[in-house]
Amino acid sequence: MRTDSDALPQTLAWIAVDWGSSNLRAWGLDKQHQVIANASSDKGMLSLTPDEYEAELLRLVGDWLPANSQIAVMVCGMAGARQGWLEAAYLPVPISLDQLSHGAVMPRLVGGQLRVHLLPGLSQTHSAAQHFDVMRGEETQLAGLAAEAPDFSGRVCLPGTHSKWASIESGAVTQFTTYLTGELYQLLATQSVLKHSIGSDALSEPACRDAFIASVSEISAAPETFSSRLFGLRAQDLLDSRLPMGKTRASVLSARLSGLAIGLELAGACQSLSTDETVTLIGNPALCHRYHLALNALGFQTHHVEGDTAVLAGLRLAHQALTNNAERAL
Known part of the structure; x- marks a missing residue:
């Protein structure tokens, strides 16, 4: 689903994205962090190569974007996996949940319309017990x-x-x-x-x-x-x-x-x-x-x-x- 408006490029402040293995969901937010647009795609990590992510994201949100400014995009999920767009390495627990952005990485983009941050997942290691775990x-x-x-x-x-x-x-x-x-x-x-x-x-x-x-x-x-x-x-x-x-x-x-x-x-x-x-x-x-x-x-x-x-x-x-x-x- 998508919400379009002629005024959207003037009110859009940033874009939130949840990029999973099978699906992609994006929300456009204004300066008050309220959702003013949303869109989804079945192009998850499993169906993309690293050089296809930017084009897929632009296909989905391109008509939201203002002509002469760069929009920040915050992405969580499998786009930051090792086999995704660019790996955002796991942060080990314990960790405060307000510090996830410390591990964010920025993929190199072809165009200049977006400024993308990929958030990391979390990892847990108990090597003595052979207990390893991850979440993303x-x-x-x-x-x-x-x-x-x-x-x-x-x-x-x-x-x-x-x-x-x-x-x-x-x-x-x-x-x-x-x-x-x-x-x-x-x-x-x-x-x-x-x-x-x-x-x-x-x-x-x-x-x-x-x-x-x-x-x-x-x-x-x-x-x-x-x-x-x-x-x-x-x-x-x-x-x-x-x-x-x-x-x-x-x-x-x-x-x-x-x-x-x-x-x-x-x-x-x-x-x-x-x-x-x-x-x-x-x-x-x-x-x-x-x-x-x-x-x-x-x-x-x-x-x-x-x-x-x-x-x-x-x-x-x-x-x-x-x-x-x-x-x-x-």
């Missing part, structure tokens, strides 16, 4: 949370293909862990023996919601049974006469698979949490609602922050930090 893109959503509440402390979950759990103390990331939950679910549902039994689940259906919640509770209580319970889904499809037939049957089994995958994640991520702690969920409403149901089933309360709101707030924070540094350098 999610740190900016966490920075958005810190921008709204600089002294925030607590546990944050960012559900997704690779779910992230981060510990925040007074606006700084102290540690984080990635769970391959979304990708694991997709692989099991489409490339394992379970593909013969799994459909698409809708948690708005009571039978699917009940199956999801029950599976979360079951696997959280006994995570060591995960592999056997997976095969049990196939056996249940073959043997359980109580299950409804047709698409509903496949949907219920899909909900059970989702519950097992997310429940296994929570068994690890919530191990050190007390039930009086609130987990902050950042991401799209549908997926965060699924995690809300799962966490509630285990006795935890949640608070939701919409993903786009968080990433825009994080990009604003980084842009303001770079602007302030530039002004102090004058």
Whole structure:
């Protein structure tokens, strides 16, 4: 979607960009940091070579740009990966979330209409335990949370293909862990023996919601049974006469698979949490609602922050930090 206006080039102050593996989203902002335009593309990192990024960005936002001035562009996500536009090296944790701009890099551009900064990701290394972890893109959503509440402390979950759990103390990331939950679910549902039994689940259906919640509770209580319970889904499809037939049957089994995958994640991520702690969920409403149901089933309360709101707030924070540094350098 795009919002166009004849007055846009006169009111545009800077551009915020979230450049992922599969998609690109851009927002034009005015001097008050309010969104006045937005656009999206399916040209993510996986479909671009480094010398194609500038042209794709200009194709998307070119008609926003004023004729005789340079516009700052703040970019988070996979454009700053090693295989992206230009690598913005990972910053190690612990780190204050208002310092992400310190690791920003500027790609060399052919034209003079844009001044682009690529934000870094975060890394964590516990070499003695052979535990290594990285995030790229999610740190900016966490920075958005810190921008709204600089002294925030607590546990944050960012559900997704690779779910992230981060510990925040007074606006700084102290540690984080990635769970391959979304990708694991997709692989099991489409490339394992379970593909013969799994459909698409809708948690708005009571039978699917009940199956999801029950599976979360079951696997959280006994995570060591995960592999056997997976095969049990196939056996249940073959043997359980109580299950409804047709698409509903496949949907219920899909909900059970989702519950097992997310429940296994929570068994690890919530191990050190007390039930009086609130987990902050950042991401799209549908997926965060699924995690809300799962966490509630285990006795935890949640608070939701919409993903786009968080990433825009994080990009604003980084842009303001770079602007302030530039002004102090004058």
